Amino acid sequence: EDQVTQSPEALRLQEGESSSLNCSYTVSGLRGLFWYRQDPGKGPEFLFTLYSAGEEKEKERLKATLTKKESFLHITAPKPEDSATYLCAVQDWSNDYKLSFGAGTTVTVRA
Amino acid sequence: GAVVSQHPSRVICKSGTSVKIECRSLDFQATTMFWYRQFPKQSLMLMATSNEGSKATYEQGVEKDKFLINHASLTLSTLTVTSAHPEDSSFYICSARGQGPSGANVLTFGAGSRLTVL
Numbered sequence: 508e509d510q511v512t513q514s515p516e517a518l519r520l521q522e523g524e525s526s527s528l529n530c531s532y533t534v535s536g537l538r539g540l541f542w543y544r545q546d547p548g549k550g551p552e553f554l555f556t557l558y559s560a561g562e563e564k565e566k567e568r569l570k571a572t573l574t575k576k577e578s579f580l581h582i583t584a585p586k587p588e589d590s591a592t593y594l595c596a597v598q599d600w601s602n603d604y605k606l607s608f609g610a611g612t613t614v615t616v617r618a
Numbered sequence: 619g620a621v622v623s624q625h626p627s628r629v630i631c632k633s634g635t636s637v638k639i640e641c642r643s644l645d646f647q648a649t650t651m652f653w654y655r656q657f658p659k660q661s662l663m664l665m666a667t668s669n670e671g672s673k674a675t676y677e678q679g680v681e682k683d684k685f686l687i688n689h690a691s692l693t694l695s696t697l698t699v700t701s702a703h704p705e706d707s708s709f710y711i712c713s714a715r716g717q718g719p720s721g722a723n724v725l726t727f728g729a730g731s732r733l734t735v736l
Binding site for chain 1: 622624650652660661662664667711713724725726728729730732
């Protein structure tokens with residue numbers, strides 16, 4: 508069974524204070540690792556897909572990296588609008604495009 | 619880009635009634651749609667997978683008679699919560715797999731539906 512563990516559960520940052528979120532995963536055959544952003548009362552918004560160890564992707568102040576066991580989401584010089592819950596999910600080759608989600612990291616950026 | 623519309627966004631109903639939630643892919647054809655349930659401060663739990671024109675596949679522990687899923691066309695899937703009870707109160711989110719700007723492998727999510735059963 509696929510397992511996804513995210514840490515920390517919550518992260519409070521000062522504006523401009525860079526930090527990283529961790530996503531550890533166990534999967535029989537990784538098709539892809541996904542990062543989503545979720546605002547309160549909304550559905551997840553797609554950020555990145557990573558497919559193989561060593562891959563990196565960037566979007567504005569966010570950068571996602573992948574190893575064989577974990578992924579990191581780096582937030583550089585965050586702004587208050589980066590406050591959200593960041594969800595990590597894995598897709599297994601044997602699971603027909605289903606996503607298994609972690610519990611998320613709730614990031615709060617103070618001005 | 620790929621857009622999934624979910625309706626209603628909020629619904630309040632009395633115990634014992636049934637509620638239908640719609641999920642539509644607006645600018646692409648979704649061969650597969652997924653229904654998730656999310657409790658406060660918890661992750662998304664997959665309930666079922668629906669493929670257009672065939673019966674839905676339910677995850678272990680999900681009552682298929684309680685949560686009826688219909689995927690009648692390539693752009694519409696519905697979730698009906700039958701004989702709803704307070705413990706069915708939750709945030710229900712659909713997602714669709716199809717050709718979006720990031721490719722067919724990416725799931726696009728709807729905005730979610732908050733169900734409150736009194």
